[in-house]
Amino acid sequence: MLSIFDPIRGIDFVSLLIKLLTAFAFGTVIGLERSYRNKPAGFRTHILVVLGGTIAALTGIYLYVGLQLPTDVSRIAAGVVTGLGFIGAGTIVVTKKSKVKGLTTAAGLWTSGLIGLAVGSGFFEGAILGTAMIILVETYLESLREKIRVAPEFAIALSYYRRNDLDEVLRYCKDNDIAITNLKVTGTRNDKAAMYSALLTLKTQGGKEMQDEAVTAINSMAGIISAELI
16 A cells, blocks of 8 residues: 555544545546536536545444444445445436436446545545546547447337247347347237237347348248338
8 A cells, every 4th residue: 555645544633634525526526527428417416425435434434443332344335335326226217219328327426435435444545546447437438439339220020920929039039149129019900810019129230131131031930920120
C-alpha cells in the first residue's frame, strides 16, 4: 500500500472529512458522465450512492474500533451491496421491442457504492483505480462497443397446424446457432381445422443468405403451413 495515505486511513475528524470529500468527488466524476449521456441516474444519484457506501463503511469501523462493540464490520458492507442491487434495478427498463436498457447505469451505481465502501475503509488505492476504470469503461469503451458488429435481427411470420410443430422450428434454430430474441404465439381457427400462428424475432451472423436458408428449411418442415420473412 502507498504510505502517503496512511495518515488518513483512521477515523479521526480530519480523516472522516477527507474520506467524505473524496467520496463526493468520485461520485461527481462518475455521475457527470452519466448525466452527459442523459442516463436515468445522474451525478446527484451517484454522489449519494458513493457517500452512502462511505458512511456505511465508516460507521462499521467506528462501532468496532471507536466504541469497541462486538460488531461484524463486513455485515454492514454486505447489506450495502444488497441494497445497491435494488437501486440499480430501478434504472433497468424493457422497451416495446423487448430490448433491455439501463444495465450499464445499474452496474455503474452498484460499482459506485463499492467505491464508497473502499473510501470509507481507507482503501484509497482501490477507490482511485476503481474510479478510473469505471470512467474508462463508461466513456472510451462506449465508442468501441459501437464498432462491434452486431448480428441483425429479422422476423418470420409462421403458420402451423399443431402446437408441437413449433418445437421443431425452435430446435432448428438452436441447432443452427440462430438466437431467438422474441416469440409471440397466437391460436386461430379456420373452417377446416385449428391453425396456429407465431411471430419469431431471430438473430444470426449469417446475413441475408442465412435468413433465406432458414425460411426455406422451416417451410419444408411437416406441419408448417407457411413461413415468411417480414
